[in-house]
Amino acid sequence: xxxxxxxxxxxxxxxxxxxxxxxxxxxxxxxxxxxxxxxxxxxxxxxxxxxxxxxxxxxxxxxxxxxxxxxxxxxxxxxxxxxxxxxxxxxxxxxxxxxxxxxxxxxxxxxxxxxxxxxxxxxxxxxxxxxxxxxxxxxxxxxxxxxxxxxxxxxxxxxxxxxxxxxxxxxxxxxxxxxxxxxxxxxxxxxxxxxxxxxxxxxxxxxxxxxxxxxxxxxxxxxxxxxxxxxxxxxxxxxxxxxxxxxxxxxxxxxxxxxxxxxxxxxxxxxxxxxxxxxxxxxxxxxxxxxxxxxxxxxxxxxxxxxxxxxxxxxxxxxxxxxxxxxx
Numbered sequence: 624x625x626x627x628x629x630x631x632x633x634x635x636x637x638x639x640x641x642x643x644x645x646x647x648x649x650x651x652x653x654x655x656x657x658x659x660x661x662x663x664x665x666x667x668x669x670x671x672x673x674x675x676x677x678x679x680x681x682x683x684x685x686x687x688x689x690x691x692x693x694x695x696x697x698x699x700x701x702x703x704x705x706x707x708x709x710x711x712x713x714x715x716x717x718x719x720x721x722x723x724x725x726x727x728x729x730x731x732x733x734x735x736x737x738x739x740x741x742x743x744x745x746x747x748x749x750x751x752x753x754x755x756x757x758x759x760x761x762x763x764x765x766x767x768x769x770x771x772x773x774x775x776x777x778x779x780x781x782x783x784x785x786x787x788x789x790x791x792x793x794x795x796x797x798x799x800x801x802x803x804x805x806x807x808x809x810x811x812x813x814x815x816x817x818x819x820x821x822x823x824x825x826x827x828x829x830x831x832x833x834x835x836x837x838x839x840x841x842x843x844x845x846x847x848x849x850x851x852x853x854x855x856x857x858x859x860x861x862x863x864x865x866x867x868x869x870x871x872x873x874x875x876x877x878x879x880x881x882x883x884x885x886x887x888x889x890x891x892x893x894x895x896x897x898x899x900x901x902x903x904x905x906x907x908x909x910x911x912x913x914x915x916x917x918x919x920x921x922x923x924x925x926x927x928x929x930x931x932x933x934x935x936x937x938x939x940x941x942x943x944x945x946x947x948x949x950x951x
Contacts, residue, residue, distance in 0.1 A: 632876045637873070637876065637877065639869075640869040640870075640872055640873050641873065641885075643865060643866055643869040644866055644869050644870050644873065644882075644885045645885055645888040645889065645892060646892055647861050647862065647865060647866040647869075648862065648866050648870075648885060648889050648892075649888065649889040649890070649891065649892025649893050649896070650857075650861075650892065650893065650896055651857075651858060651861075651862045651866070652714075652718070652726060652889070652893050653893060653896065654854040654857045654858055654862070655667075655714065655715060655718050655854070655858065656718050657850055657851060657853075657854035658851050658854040658855050658858060659715060659718055659719050660848075660850075660851055661846060661847045661848055661851040662847060662851055662855065663833070663836070663838035663842060664712075664715045664716045664719050664832075664836075664838075665712075665715075665829050665830075665832035665833045665836055665838055666829075666833050666838050666842070667715055667855065667858075668707070668708075668711065668712055668715055668825070668826070668829035668832075669826050669827075669829035669830050669832075669833060670826075670855065671826070671855065671858050671859050671862075671863060672707055672822040672823070672825045672826035672829065672863065673822075673823065673826030673827070674826075674859050675822050675826075675859045675860075675863035675864050675867075676818075676819050676820070676821075676822030676823035676824075676825075676826055676863075677823065678859075678864060679815060679818055679819040679822065679863075679864055679868065680816075680819035680820075680823065682815070683813070683815045683816050683819055686815075688813055688815065688816055689816075690816065691812045691816055691820070694811070695811050695812040695816075696812075696820050698805065698806070698809040698810055698811065698817075699806075699810065699812070699816075699817045699820035699821050699824070700820060700821070700824040701802075701805060701809075702802045702803075702805045702806035702809070702810070702817075702821055703802075703820060703821025703822065703823075703824040703825045704802075704824055704825060704828055705798045705799070705801055705802025705805060706798070706799055706802035706803060706806070706821060706825070707802075707821060707822065707824075707825030708824075708825045708828045708829065709794070709795055709798035709799075709802075710795045710796070710798045710799030710802060711795075711799075711825070712795070712825075712829065712832075713791045713792050713794060713795025713796075713798070714726055714730065714792070714795060716791060717788040717791055717792050717795075720788060721788040726788070726792060730792060730795075730796055730886055730889075731761070731762060731765040731886045731887055731889075731890060732762065732793065732796050732886075733796045733799055733800050733883055733886040734758050734761065734762070734880065734883040734884060734886050734887065735758055735762060736796055736797050736799075736800035736801075737800045737803070737804070737879050737880055737883040738754070738755075738758060738880060740797075740800050740801055740804055741804055741879050741880065743808070744878065744879070744880065748880055753922050753923070754880060754922075754923055756919075756922055757918075757919040757920070757921075757922030757923035758880075758919070758923065759919075760915055760918060760919040760922065761884070761887040761915075761916055761919030761920065761923075762887075763915060764887065764912045764913070764914075764915030764916035764917075764918075764919055765887060765890055765912065765916060766912075767908055767909070767911055767912030767915060769890065769909075769912070770908065770912075771906065771908065771909075800883070803874055803879060803882070803883075804879055806821070806871060806874055807874040807875065807879055810871075810874075810875065814868060814871045814872040814875055815868060817871055818867055818868045818871045821867075821871070822863060822867070870882070870885070880923065881923060884919075884920045884923055887916050887919060887920055888916070888920060890916070891913055891916055891917070894909065894913070
């Protein structure tokens with residue numbers, strides 16, 4: 624598995640990657656909502672990931688990277704279908720009928736699924752009170768942040784759609800966590816090549832959905848507004864090429880639980896963008912939710928930092944014992 628060890632990875636690069644996933648993906652809820660207003664969901668997924676995957680593959684080949692063997696491509700295809708077709712596809716489909724704020728709440732269950740599905744890390748995660756406390760507090764914070772919007776959504780005449788959307792998003796969140804873990808433990812090529820194959824596989828898989836859902840009927844390219852085109856371009860460049868590549872790389876160099884904190888921070892970013900750029904108002908309850916979420920992320924990351932700091936000491940102790948035994 625060609626991944627760098629944590630000692631070899633630049634701390635600055637890790638910080639930049641986390642900032643990218645936190646900030647960029649926090650804005651994609653808004654842009655997905657803009658795009659699906661005039662572009663059908665399955666068509667949006669196909670266009671987005673086929674273009675992004677092709678561009679990333681082309682860039683990788685220009686840099687001299689190899690496309691990989693079937694043993695390397697197969698894990699990327701499987702993780703791409705789980706992550707992007709099912710996981711991201713659920714978000715795209717849900718945002719056609721549900722408020723993006725409600726979708727953000729449902730997606731925030733992902734970190735919990737990361738812990739439950741990450742069997743190799745069960746002992747470490749379930750014995751770490753800071754991680755478990757942080758996960759529970761984070762989910763509670765997201766609920767506080769969007770509780771008012773969620774109440775309105777379920778009190779509306781179309782509440783049945785909200786319930787269906789809830790089920791779809793929960794399945795999507797489970798698939799996203801499973802795909803992320805599969806990619807982490809089975810990827811055996813570079814992050815860029817893996818990301819490219821994942822996006823190409825998902826893009827192709829979205830195409831049958833276009834015909835099964837009869838999305839071509841009545842669709843007219845000229846009817847797509849400039850805002851929807853801009854949203855699509857943003858999703859391709861920032862959401863996929865930049866954000867998704869950073870995410871796949873982080874999975875290779877950091878624990879899945881730590882990387883999964885993006886699902887708590889993204890809703891915070893989405894709300895702040897609304898406040899600063901759309902003149903939206905934040906209630907005291909929402910501000911409380913923000914503080915709770917940031918506290919949870921701090922708990923999870925602080926725990927992982929302490930664990931990382933202890934490992935070198937353990938290694939040094941073991942080496943010392945071995946040297947002493949050798950002398951005897």
